Amino acid sequence: MVATPGGFLYEHLADELVHAIDRGSLRAGDRLPSVRRLAQERSVSVSTVLEAYLQLENAGLIEVRPKSGHFVRRRAAPAPASEPRVPRPVVKPSRVTVSDAYTRVLAAMRDPSLVPLGCATVDAAYLPIAQINRIITQVTREMVTVGARYEAAPGLLTLRRQIARRAVESGMTLAEDDLCTTIGATEGLSLALLAVARPGDVIAVESPAYFGVLQTIEGLNLRAIEIPANPRTGLDVSAFEETIRQQRVAAVVVTPTISNPLGAIMPDEERERLVRIAKRADIPIIEDDVYGELVFDGTRPRPLRAYDDEIVVHVSSVSKTLAPGYRVGWIAGGRWHDQIVRKKYSHSLACPALLGMAVAEFLASGGYDRHLRRLRGVLAGNVERYREGILEEFPDGTRVSSPRGGFVLWVELPPGGDALALHEAALRRGIVVAPGPLFSARQRFGNYIRISAGTPWDERIAASIRTLGRLAAKE
């Protein structure tokens, strides 16, 4: 019934190329990559690339020059050669809202022509996706009706069992019945906030905080209050204590192990103290643990959930370590477990069974820990290399975080540096960084940017860091 095997893939590739031409990252006269090279780079067959090129040729966008290869055709009004074209007029920094920047950082995830220093994702080359895909093939062969299964909340039992098994190893007392599967950790955060807070409530967050958390708070008509966080030790527990003395706080969202963007790790005694204070005040803690497995030296601290299984709602996923695109996450809702399961029904009903099964099987296979050891080593190297690059290329007075895990760097520009302007200028050169104000509900951190070191260091990255440094000196 599938008329054109692979038809979809060449169409997909053609789309990306059209997009690259549209936005000017491929310009008139530019030579396209050789068929063989692109096939290799994109892990598709040569015939898929040929089909895509043929489609673009038919559309008049590219031309073949004998013995030379494929070239982007000149158009009626050629763009100036010195600068990539942009589809829309350049927006002045002052007019850039944080939400615009947010949308762009996310859009960059889908645009392969941009240098991805803005998104906290790990390059596909570091992930065992091929193995998971083999399991997917195996599952679809063995269990042909898998696509018909609604794995309604709390979701796939075997996945919950594997997650519980690993959780116990990290010091939590979690059983499969304490868990509900989610569409990535994002849905987990959303469900947790829906369950513990009412519209208008105030949620305490780290400052700086992961921008997704701030967006979710805004999206659910909640309000955020920022608690200072230290680049080494994370959330300032004393400041939190002071805040809840002064005002009603419905919950606190915290990433105790490798916070984002700081890369901080809360010391054990601060964890214990935070849980004690929150428990006494009966304030739910929503713990985001997506980076928990990525502490470089492998010494995973005990999650907050290990200190209390009532008021700590634990949220995590495999998006930072296995397969971002498969959206496999989970939540241990503590006292709110039943409400969270109910919210999940109305939020999205069920998670795709097939992808959950594949991840469960991978976790069961024992290969995960081996993979994590390797990944941690690679990321530690990346973070060091990126860090050196930034310190070399950025203007004097630039400060860079020194995280003990994960793969993002928090960069403080010299006084007067304008992160939003830098973000815009970089984007015009095909480079995405995440500007500091994204990480604050009050748009603070105007002279900070977050740079992701999830992509292998190479000449393109080196050049991008140089460009960023040059731009930072100007802005």
Added chain:
Amino acid sequence: MVATPGGFLYEHLADELVHAIDRGSLRAGDRLPSVRRLAQERSVSVSTVLEAYLQLENAGLIEVRPKSGHFVRRRAAPAPASEPRVPRPVVKPSRVTVSDAYTRVLAAMRDPSLVPLGCATVDAAYLPIAQINRIITQVTREMVTVGARYEAAPGLLTLRRQIARRAVESGMTLAEDDLCTTIGATEGLSLALLAVARPGDVIAVESPAYFGVLQTIEGLNLRAIEIPANPRTGLDVSAFEETIRQQRVAAVVVTPTISNPLGAIMPDEERERLVRIAKRADIPIIEDDVYGELVFDGTRPRPLRAYDDEIVVHVSSVSKTLAPGYRVGWIAGGRWHDQIVRKKYSHSLACPALLGMAVAEFLASGGYDRHLRRLRGVLAGNVERYREGILEEFPDGTRVSSPRGGFVLWVELPPGGDALALHEAALRRGIVVAPGPLFSARQRFGNYIRISAGTPWDERIAASIRTLGRLAAKE
């Protein structure tokens, strides 16, 4: 790296069997299906079944009797043979809340030992899942990094393009840029309500309404007002007009083509009138079109979105027609498109790229219309057969809807019939039906049940309908 190929599958099967024993649908002394038969039924290999049986044997739950097969072992305190055991004390009808019934109907989706007359899903045998799975295998082979791709909102371009193409055929002027992909239609409904309404707002719904809509309204701290609906012509537009004259309504959620549970189709002139009235009052219409492709005679009416592309938010999925478990849905947000895309970020960020790609490829292949023609024919036959069965076996005075599409029947019990009691009694016999009060925010329809005809008619179904009829006569 995968240590035990297929290991996951036998574990999964073993779980299901343990569950069946726990809840008493397999009782002490019962003979288990032969290895070959179960392998065939569940589309797994013989060795997978053998592994599962071995695991249960090791756990002391079943035993092998030479030349006879596998049997459930007697336990210390055997349950009475006449009735299946239930893990918890039986809840009296009066104590059953609608949310409990809702949870059970959903749980039944995951329990293969129950007769699935409660869930509006189509049996796997009717769906082209094998073909989609072949595409999945092909995509994972050709595009090995697919698992790493975040297809952040608005989601996969090629999928949106295929959906737009089909939409245009049904009379809507939709382009790929008008669409955002979602986790099934459930997430679409949730995003639509988040975008158009504020907490506390009143949402107009059909009465009876699909229970998922009511749960979502409750989950988002909104309120529902019920507008009467006719089993043939759907939403009473005059009643809607009267309602909005009397009070502020933030939106109306309606399923104009094959409503659920009624199976009604709104006539064209009523569609036009509803859109005109809503537009004049500036009230968004959220159109649930998941059954749109399942009108038996193939005459798909023009969706409401075809009448207006500003105030109509159109929500749909392939869950009723292709692969419920892959959670591929979409939303055309009209005037609220940008807000909906933003809400999607914080709701779940992205949909799994792989499953969207497979569905897009299937839609592009041209096989979908052929499949739909066959499916409509099969479901029309099912609905007729179930309807006859109900009219034969249920007590005199029972009334059954006569839908022109879809696969659910709305059954009115004779006066005094108690749907919640019937639901409970049926569940004790391993049969799930959806009780009427689920379909009303005010728990009306106390003497109605919804029966799904999505499973092939066979002896087990016939016996279940007989059992239901007998119970209905008693309750």
